[in-house]
Amino acid sequence: MENQVLRNIVKQLAQTIRKQDFLTYFKKISYLGEIEGVIVLGVVSAFMRDNLTHKFGKEVLEAVKLFVPEAGNIEFQVDRNIENPSNSLVIDCIKEYKDLSKKGKDEEISIEEEVGGINARIINDKYRLDNFIVGPSNQLAFAACEAVTRRPGSAYNPLYIYGDVGLGKTHLLQGTGNAIKTRFKDKKIIYTTADRFLSDYVSSVKKRTVDKLKEKYSSIDVLIIDDVQFLANKTQTQEMLYNIFNIMYESGRQIILSGDRSPRELTELEPRLKSRFEWGIIVDIGVPDFETRLAILQEKARSREFIISQEVAEYIAYNAYSNVRELEGILNQIIAEYELHETPPTLENVSARMNRNGMTNGINLAKSKRNSTTSYDELVSAVSEHFGIDKKSILGEERQKEYMIPRQVAMYLLKNKMNYTYERIGNIFSGRNHSAVLYSCRKLESILKKDQNLYYEVNVIRDKLGL
Ligand code: ADP
Ligand code: MG
Secondary structure, rough: OOOOHHHHHHHHHHHOOHHHHHHHHOOOEEEEEEEEOOEEEEEOOOOHHHHHHHHHHHHHHHHHHHHOOOOOOEEEEEOOOOOOOOOEEEEEHHHHHHHHHHHHHHHHHOOOEEEHHHHHEOOOOOHHHHOOOOOOOHHHHHHHHHHHHHOOOOOOOOOEEEEEOOOHHHHHHHHHHHHHHHOOOOEEEEEEEEEHHHHHHHHHHOOOOHHHHHHHHOOEEEEEEEOOOHHHHOHHHHHHHHHHHHHHHHHHEEEEEEOOOHHHHHHOOHHHHHHOOOOOEEEEOOOOOOOHHHHHHHHEEEEEEHHHHHHHHHHHHHHHOOHHHHHHHHHHHHHHHHHOOOOOOOOOHHHHHHOOOOOOOOOOHHHHOOOOOHHHHHHHHHHHHHHHHHHHHHHHHOHHHHHHHHHHHHHHHHHHHHOOOOHHHHHHHOOOOHHHHHHHHHHHHHHHEEEEHHHHHHHHHHHHHHO
């Protein structure tokens, strides 16, 4: 098999398998040969072999068939030489994945869109009302946006949202634009920022096309202008907006605005424009409380398919309290850290990072808040499911290698996260004695220090159980 074929297969898998699983299970793959239509792929360990076969056998076969149509089946085998690229066509899947996602990012930056002849910022569909987390700090603003999406132009016109930087104004404005777009397919919507509005205006003055620009703006159904404080002292641009505002308002078309202050406090704006801003509804956004911050963080992590344990998420949400952008900044950093160095977020490394950024007040609320009601049976089931090894084998006495790690993980979690005694764990695991359990727990601890991958998997299980 050509190296390129294997590479294509891996790229295909990166599209179909969840990112986190991909990074966990597809560390390295090699091609070992083909026997009677069975493609044999090499992996690093028996553990990987069993997991891959069990969990992703189907996906891998499908991907292989795309590029090797004559393949009848696939099989994984441990490849002792996998680290030695001259012996096999080894693909470092993680590297491959990173290249792929880098490319994806470059392609994302198309922001111009023609709406009724105006270059407007494309509304980003990652900002939606359905992924905006509602809490006491923003529920009025959210409700107003929802009302506007139901009856644009008549519910609240204009809608003016204000609040400090990083609290979700842009998200709400764009989310509202997206929702109107979905609901009313043929409405023409423009989202722009005040400084872009300003520069459009300035260039139309230079080109002597001001009337045309005004006409175009006035022909749209929904005008969204973000950050109107940037119009401060720009009297001619304000005048232009004032005219557009009047035309739109009189014909019942929706205007949505945001600013960093209430209209009243925008002292550098012309009084008549300010008073227009006050005609409809004015709502503010405040700093989200702990619960809301936690929910936002979890939503952002989920949307990026990144898993953070409850403990770490609570720690971040507790300490990143001034705005949401800060919260996201930390999340971005720990995801980058994981992708570059495969270091999963732990309480220790995250708090060290936040300390370096000057973001902690030294209180760890997360630890004291936990309160687990998981039973040992639920734990063993979760371990069994995760590793694809049946419960009987985990609890039993067989000393096969494949069973050892899952068994040790289960014991370790019972001891360290659920406070079971060694005796009690021994009873659960076929009546082992105290020192056998102690040995297993210690053994796993030392493995976890070296094996980031396994460490990560243990965190996945903990997260599932809220441990
Ligand atoms: P602003 O425009 O007020 O400065 P943004 O809308 O740019 O703030 O918000 C900053 C980041 O925080 C964005 O990525 C946004 O998605 C996120 N964000 C803020 N509030 C929420 C929320 N309630 N739910 C989900 N994400 C939020
Ligand atoms: Mg903004």
